[in-house]
Amino acid sequence: MASPRTERPGIGGAIPRFSWKGSLAVLVVLGLTGYSVTGTNFNIVELIRGTGAAERFVSEMFPPDLSAATLRATGTGILETFQMSFLGALLGAVVAFPLSALGTQQISTVGASRGERLRRAVPYHLSRTLLNVFRSVPDILWALVFVVALGLGPFPGTLALAVHSAGVLGKLYSETLEAVPSRPVEALAATGASGFQTFLFGRLPQAMSGFTSLTLYQWECNIRSATILGFVGAGGIGQQILISMNLFDYPKVATLVGATIIVVLIVDRFSAAIRQRLAY
């Protein structure tokens, strides 16, 4: 079927080439780019001029300090980071699970009375709000809060990771629970199963492999985050990196950073392999 547009010779074809919406979007992106470039003093020339200093910094890192004392300190830092990230993910998962269960929208509200709907809405919104607070505050800010409250060390760092992980996992868990195929769940509800029962036997088994995969991924993220938390005094290898930087001990920094990269890569690979198995 020919549209009227094609019958008019000259301007345009069957595909419209100009649209106000498209042009507006381009203008908005361009405008925001300019606004942000001025706001951040973004300057390529300065970046190129700065390469000299960066080169000096990098060349001073080599050769890396591989003395026994440094290696021992690196090992301790890495282990601490590992422990923080693992415990953070685990505690986060434990807190996230019940909250996500409450924060999952029920399907069968057919014919439910207003009071019933309200009774369901209250825990839903409470848990969602709590999870949003946990998640929207970055872990490094949580670390600052806990360092102030509990002092320096890996314990406040672990707590920071746990709280942030709980927020992230809770949201992802409840999204997984809501996204499982609903027919088996409805079939259970149709034979008189309560909300709790349809959750346990209908939603949860279908979401379980997703949960495991998400938790592993959160652990991966925690390893990366845990290396930074040391910068605010919350333990782990980051604390050692900061101290060595302040002492201008760049060879030691090189060892610490190199070890961090290796560990992050190993954990990434390991977790990705397991997650791939789960996804079959």
Place this chain on the structure above:
Amino acid sequence: MQGISLENVSVGFGGVKALSGATLGVEAGEQLAVIGASGAGKSTLFRALNRSVALGGGRVAVGGHDLYALPRRRLNELRRRIGTIYQAYNLVPQLPAGVNVSLGEVGGMGGLGTLRTFLAGPGAGLSKKVGAALEEVGLGGKAGVRTADLSGGQQQRVAVARLLVQRPDFILADEPFAAVDPVTTERVLQTLLHLNREGATLLVNLHDVEIARRFPRIVALREGSVAFDGPPERLTEDALAEIYAGDSSATADEEAFDLSELRRGLERSMRLTEGRDGVSSH
């Protein structure tokens, strides 16, 4: 025990009427086949019978209870007496077959019983029932197999075993044979008829008119209301053409399509599957 009655029932999905003014009475213990073109409202009718859809108007009574007026707790009590099986089985694929079967009794478990079953599996009494039910549908020894690893026909038999554990007073079977082979069809049908002889009211939603003819009463839906209600003898080819006329999936030329031709084709395709299911088990 009272049966099922629908009075002037309407159900709409965003402006599209799936049921409009459907009225139907079913005696307790009766067996009834429901036929109709796709989009005629068959599945919606079944969903209205266990309050899985919102009602636009009318009244649905099951076992003497006004279904849509019941509070949640009473509704669940009534639903425990309504058993359902579906075209797509609708089992929980990750659970072992035996656990899926035991879920026929889940409505009757208390909070603690539910937790115990979830953590430790079904208790001794229930396990025995589950074993017997699986034996009855020819799946003895499959209790521990992950449901997703069973074939489609086997999954439908698991669904029937769940029904056997539930022992409902009303059975709603929504296209139970649409995705299974002829052997499974016969087997499932016999089990359903057996439950009916024991007193359960049986409603089966069918696309296969030949199977429907084996029921003493056939109800046909057309555009959301009852277009035919009577014994199979009265269901003439003319009446069938009327029921399936204007099938949303058919064009004007195909309106007077030859049903026997379609049936032959179906049988042929069923034979080709050699007893395996026509639908993958995901």
